[in-house]
Amino acid sequence: MLGIRNYLNGRLVAPLAGRYLDNIDPATGQVYGQIPDSDASDVAAALAAAEAALPAWRALPAEERGRYLVKIADLINRDLERLAHAESQDNGKPLSLARVMDIPRAASNFAFFGTGVPHFASEAHLQEGLALNYTVRHPVGVVGCISPWNLPLYLFTWKIAPALAVGCCVVAKPSEITPATAYYLSELCIEAGLPAGVLNIIHGTGPGAGQAIVEHPGIKAISFTGGTATGQHLARTAAPMFKKLSLELGGKNPNLVFADCDLAAAVKTSIRSSFANQGQICLCGSRIFVQRPIYEEFKAEFLRQLAEQKVGDPLAEGTTQGALVSEAHLNKVLSYIRLAEEEGGTLLAGGERVQLEGRCAQGYFLQPTVFEGLGPECRVNQEEIFGPVVTLTPFDTEEDALAWANSTVYGLSATIWTRDLDRAHRVAHQLHAGVVWVNTWLHRDLRTPFGGMKSSGVGREGGLEALRFFTEAQNVCVKL
Ligand SMILES: NC(=O)C1=CN([C@@H]2O[C@H](COP(=O)(O)OP(=O)(O)OC[C@H]3O[C@@H](n4cnc5c(N)ncnc54)[C@H](O)[C@@H]3O)[C@@H](O)[C@H]2O)C=CC1
Ligand SMILES: O=C(O)/C=C/C=C(\O)C(=O)O
Numbered sequence: 001m002l003g004i005r006n007y008l009n010g011r012l013v014a015p016l017a018g019r020y021l022d023n024i025d026p027a028t029g030q031v032y033g034q035i036p037d038s039d040a041s042d043v044a045a046a047l048a049a050a051e052a053a054l055p056a057w058r059a060l061p062a063e064e065r066g067r068y069l070v071k072i073a074d075l076i077n078r079d080l081e082r083l084a085h086a087e088s089q090d091n092g093k094p095l096s097l098a099r100v101m102d103i104p105r106a107a108s109n110f111a112f113f114g115t116g117v118p119h120f121a122s123e124a125h126l127q128e129g130l131a132l133n134y135t136v137r138h139p140v141g142v143v144g145c146i147s148p149w150n151l152p153l154y155l156f157t158w159k160i161a162p163a164l165a166v167g168c169c170v171v172a173k174p175s176e177i178t179p180a181t182a183y184y185l186s187e188l189c190i191e192a193g194l195p196a197g198v199l200n201i202i203h204g205t206g207p208g209a210g211q212a213i214v215e216h217p218g219i220k221a222i223s224f225t226g227g228t229a230t231g232q233h234l235a236r237t238a239a240p241m242f243k244k245l246s247l248e249l250g251g252k253n254p255n256l257v258f259a260d261c262d263l264a265a266a267v268k269t270s271i272r273s274s275f276a277n278q279g280q281i282c283l284c285g286s287r288i289f290v291q292r293p294i295y296e297e298f299k300a301e302f303l304r305q306l307a308e309q310k311v312g313d314p315l316a317e318g319t320t321q322g323a324l325v326s327e328a329h330l331n332k333v334l335s336y337i338r339l340a341e342e343e344g345g346t347l348l349a350g351g352e353r354v355q356l357e358g359r360c361a362q363g364y365f366l367q368p369t370v371f372e373g374l375g376p377e378c379r380v381n382q383e384e385i386f387g388p389v390v391t392l393t394p395f396d397t398e399e400d401a402l403a404w405a406n407s408t409v410y411g412l413s414a415t416i417w418t419r420d421l422d423r424a425h426r427v428a429h430q431l432h433a434g435v436v437w438v439n440t441w442l443h444r445d446l447r448t449p450f451g452g453m454k455s456s457g458v459g460r461e462g463g464l465e466a467l468r469f470f471t472e473a474q475n476v477c478v479k480l
Contacts, residue, residue, distance in 0.1 A: 011195025
């Protein structure tokens with residue numbers, strides 16, 4: 001049994017109240033570990049440790065803080081295989097995906113901000129003969145980082161790394177559904193010699209440990225990724241305390257396929273953007289709009305390639321679709337499949353839970369699912385399902401495609417498939433989406449601003465945006 005402990009003031013410790021939660025392997029449905037069910041007392045202890053560590057950490061030269069981060073990145077890379085295995089077991093994702101995506105990206109997050117922070121320069125504004133203004137960016141203090149279960153170490157480190165880089169100390173909480181790699185990260189931070197209290201990782205539920213982080217007046221900023229409803233709740237709690245908030249929330253992303261596109265590339269990537277990580281990435285393109293002249297051809301090839309997807313044991317070679325993260329989530333996704341049928345959709349593929357044999361007989365597996373015949377306004381095309389379920393819809397004009405693409409409350413990402421560069425720019429600029437990909441998907445450059453419009457979030461992460469978020473800008477005006 002994996003016995004997870006909190007990382008508090010540089011040590012691995014039991015939760016103060018001694019309460020634990022079960023950790024379940026979604027591929028087997030079996031409990032395989034225990035995680036601390038921490039509460040406000042653990043958060044208060046973490047806050048005290050972080051506040052004590054803050055003066056020395058923020059006083060270090062950026063290069064020195066960066067060296068700690070690069071060391072942690074090296075250790076993640078060293079342990080790639082162990083971490084990938086842990087991520088796959090905790091989340092249900094294919095081991096092959098965790099190996100090439102989750103864990104390498106977690107290492108890149110630390111390396112990127114560790115090597116980047118020395119280049120984070122202040123601005124100066126000279127008013128000739130009158131005054132020199134310069135900007136100092138102070139770390140905001142102790143911050144909270146709260147992350148979800150879909151890309152556990154990838155998103156946890158995406159928040160922690162920039163916060164540490166600029167000199168903040170951190171109280172962080174990974175999802176209680178996928179805590180394992182965050183626990184291994186605490187071991188690596190100890191091995192890297194990260195000073196005690198600089199990073200504290202408190203495990204527990206959202207309403208328990210998570211809420212305590214958000215409510216604590218000592219936490220000056222919160223970076224959160226998760227569901228939109230949770231984000232709204234966080235904002236309501238934190239706003240009266242004027243905390244800085246960065247919220248990366250849900251998506252219902254359109255995938256616009258124009259008739260002049262490279263069809264082979266569009267289909268191949270659309271399979272990935274629909275079903276990667278069992279569709280449990282906020283950037284997945286769950287609404288596929290295809291221009292009518294190529295609709296039937298796209299559909300036939302999409303369904304042919306879909307049939308090659310292999311739902312199976314996440315640890316097995318050749319598996320492309322692992323388990324959904326939990327039984328509750330599987331049931332939520334299944335309820336949307338039933339809803340799609342009630343709303344009059346035609347099931348083109350999938351739609352059923354998959355019963356595997358052997359060690360995965362009790363796992364939470366689902367066939368990748370495709371519907372057509374659902375209007376853009378129906379609930380299945382409006383609400384975030386966050387699973388391997390997509391709809392196909394034909395369109396005639398660019399105007400229709402844009403109107404339907406923009407018709408949800410979300411505005412996270414969008415993908416455009418076209419060979420017409422004018423159209424690509426024109427459509428991209430009219431999409432209500434924080435990230436637009438043209439002829440590609442999930443192509444990431446960590447320097448770019450990342451985040452959503454409308455109900456998909458507040459603020460941007462990535463590059464300088466993240467470094468700015470975790471700092472307080474101060475203007476100093478010197479009379480000349
Ligand atoms: N946009 C995204 O990346 C994600 C979206 N979701 C969506 O949200 C739905 C619900 O999934 P959940 O696992 O329940 O996500 P969630 O939004 O509840 O969980 C995300 C994180 O927030 C924490 N949390 C929950 N309540 C909190 C509170 N009151 N205060 C502080 N922290 C809190 C959780 O413990 C977890 O660490 C999913 O079905 C999916 O549609 C879920 C995960 C990621
Ligand atoms: O930063 C990225 O590359 C991906 C981010 C993905 C999410 O925020 C998500 O799926 O929740």
